[in-house]
Amino acid sequence: MNIITLVKQAPDTTQLSGSLDGLKLLAEGAPRVLNPWDEYALETALQLVEAHGGSVTALMVGPAAATETLRTALAMGANQAVLVDDPALAAADTLATARTLAAAIGKLAPFDLIIGGRAGIEGNTGATAIQTAALLNLPLVSYVAALKTVDPAARTLTAVRLLDNERQIVETPLPALLTVVKEINEPRFPTFMQLRKAKKATIPTWNLADIGLTAAEVAPQVSWLAELPPAGQARLELIEGSPAQAAAQLVERLSKQQII
DSSP states (O other), rough: OEEEEOOOEEEEEGGSSSHHHHHHHHHHHHEEEHHHHHHHHHHHHHHHHHOOEEEEEEEEEOOTTTHHHHHHHHTTTHHHHHHEGGGGGGGOOHHHHHHHHHHHHHHOOSSSSEEEEEEOOTTOOOOOHHHHHHTOOEEEEEEEEEEEEEEETTEEEEEEEEOSSSSEEEEEEEEEEEOOOGGGGGOOOOOOHHHHHHHHOOHHHHHHHHOOOGGGGOOOOOOOOOSSOOOOOOOOOOOOOHHHHHHHHHHHHHHTTTTT
């Protein structure tokens, strides 16, 4: 099976403080790592290739610095990794990213399966994979918690979807696009030797021209609010007296303010 895994670079949430200032710092330039949800996608792809043969390609849209994050995918066991980087993608929204991924996937074809994580931890929209599947006219199976059967010869796959109050069994023809949740497996840890080998690997970088797109085709239609809301002023008042007296005063004040 030839599997393409959609991965992305995400903020390292271990560096996140409890304040809004910490969140802003994290968004602006704190360390980046492989999106945690995508580790489960990679593990799923690796297990399928171990069972059925084939190769795993990790595909990412991001800045040049994301090359180092792609090395994590190689260290985990991906056979190759490709980065798509172009100045026109600096402010890409989910649709622009999906168009870029779809064009890059077309260049990587043929393939049997595309797998992505449930969402990116920072935006958590889960939209990019859906849009990519639509652009490629592929069946989409989201929130996959288990794979019951995979038959490369028959070109079919049966998956278990994790929904809010139930599990749903779905069969799809291949090729298809899956998004997985953490219940599907436990991602492996790269060994020291795998990390060293990945450090030396050459990772090709494509720009928009390489995949047949123009800047106009990936112009963002949605932008993120870059400013934090103004800080509010907190006011604390201590009600004194016995518990009964304090309770009576609290009820009286809440009633006056029409809170109760």
